[in-house]
Amino acid sequence: MKKIFKNIGIQASILTLVINFILFIIKLLAGFIAHSNAMVSDAIHSLSDAFTTIIVIFGLSISNKEADNDHPYGHERIESVFAIILSFFLLVTGIGVGYVGIKAIITGHSNLKIPGMLALIVSLISIIIKELMFRYTIKIAKRIKSPSMEADAWHHRSDALSSVGSFIGILGARHGFPLLDPICSILICLLIIKSALEIFKEAINQMLDSSCDEKTMTEIREAIIEIYKNIVINDLKTRMFGNKVYIDLEIALNGNITLKKANQTVKKIHDEIESRFDFVKHCNIQIVPLEK
Numbered sequence: 001m002k003k004i005f006k007n008i009g010i011q012a013s014i015l016t017l018v019i020n021f022i023l024f025i026i027k028l029l030a031g032f033i034a035h036s037n038a039m040v041s042d043a044i045h046s047l048s049d050a051f052t053t054i055i056v057i058f059g060l061s062i063s064n065k066e067a068d069n070d071h072p073y074g075h076e077r078i079e080s081v082f083a084i085i086l087s088f089f090l091l092v093t094g095i096g097v098g099y100v101g102i103k104a105i106i107t108g109h110s111n112l113k114i115p116g117m118l119a120l121i122v123s124l125i126s127i128i129i130k131e132l133m134f135r136y137t138i139k140i141a142k143r144i145k146s147p148s149m150e151a152d153a154w155h156h157r158s159d160a161l162s163s164v165g166s167f168i169g170i171l172g173a174r175h176g177f178p179l180l181d182p183i184c185s186i187l188i189c190l191l192i193i194k195s196a197l198e199i200f201k202e203a204i205n206q207m208l209d210s211s212c213d214e215k216t217m218t219e220i221r222e223a224i225i226e227i228y229k230n231i232v233i234n235d236l237k238t239r240m241f242g243n244k245v246y247i248d249l250e251i252a253l254n255g256n257i258t259l260k261k262a263n264q265t266v267k268k269i270h271d272e273i274e275s276r277f278d279f280v281k282h283c284n285i286q287i288v289p290l291e292k
Helices: 002-033 037-063 078-107 117-144 147-174 180-207 214-227 259-276
Strands: 232-241 244-253 280-289
Touching (some): 002 037, 002 117, 037 078, 117 147, 147 180, 259 280
Parallel strands (some): 244 280
16 A cells, blocks of 8 residues: 555646746746746746656655664654755745845846746746646645645645736736836745744644544544444553554553453554554553552
8 A cells, every 4th residue: 555655646746847948948948038027036036836746756765765773663763854855945945036036126127128928828827737737736736645745735726826927017017007017026936935934833733743633532532442342541642653643542441351441442542543544653561450
C-alpha cells in the first residue's frame, strides 16, 4: 500500500512539474513581449513551483523507504524536512516578487509601459490551470497523507492567486492605471509569504511530535470503543511523525482475566486501529487493572 501511495504521489508530481515548466516559459515570454512586470513575477513564481515539485518527488521517494538499522522508526519525518525547505523556497519567491514590484514603482510612473493584451490572456489561462493543479494535487496529498505534497499544492494555489493579481494589475494598467501592475506584484508577494509561514508552522509542528487534531483524536477514540464497547480508556495520546501518527493508549481491564485473554484484547485493538487508519504508524497499548 505504501508503495502504491508513493507511486501515485510521484506520478502526480511529475505531471505538475511538466505543466509548471511549460507555464513558466509561456508567462516569461508573454511578460517580456507584453511589457508586464506582474506577468514576469508570475513566471518566476511558476519556476519556483517547478523546483519545489522536484523537491517533493525526492521527499516522497525517501520518506517511504523501509526502516533500517540507522533509522529504526522509518523515514517519514523527512517529509516534514522537505516541507520546511519548500516553505523557504516560497518565502524567497515572495520576497523576489515583491522586490520586482517595488523596483518598478520606484523607477517612476513615466517609465511604466502599458501591458499588452497577450499578458492579459495568458494570466487568465494561468488562473484556470493553476487552480485545477491545486485541486488535483491537494486531493492526492490528502489521500496519501503527504505534508510536502500538500505544501506544494498550496504553492500552486499561491501561483493561482499570483495570476489573479497579474490579471487585475494588467487590466488596470491597460485602462489608465499603470501603477496597478507593480502594486499587484507587491500584493502577490504578501500572499506568497503568508502561505510560506503557514507551511513552515505545520511542518515544525510535525517535527515536534505534536498531537493529531481533535477530529482525528475523536475518530480514534470512537473506533476503540466500537471494537470493545465496554472498554475503559484511561489515556490516549498521539504524536505526529512526518505524515504518520504514533498512538499511545492506556486501557483498564478486569484484573481477574487471564494474561492470554488480556493479550488477545490488546492484539485485537492494535490490529484494528492500524488496519482502519492508514496514517497510523504504530499503536502502543498499555493495560492496567480496572479499579472497582
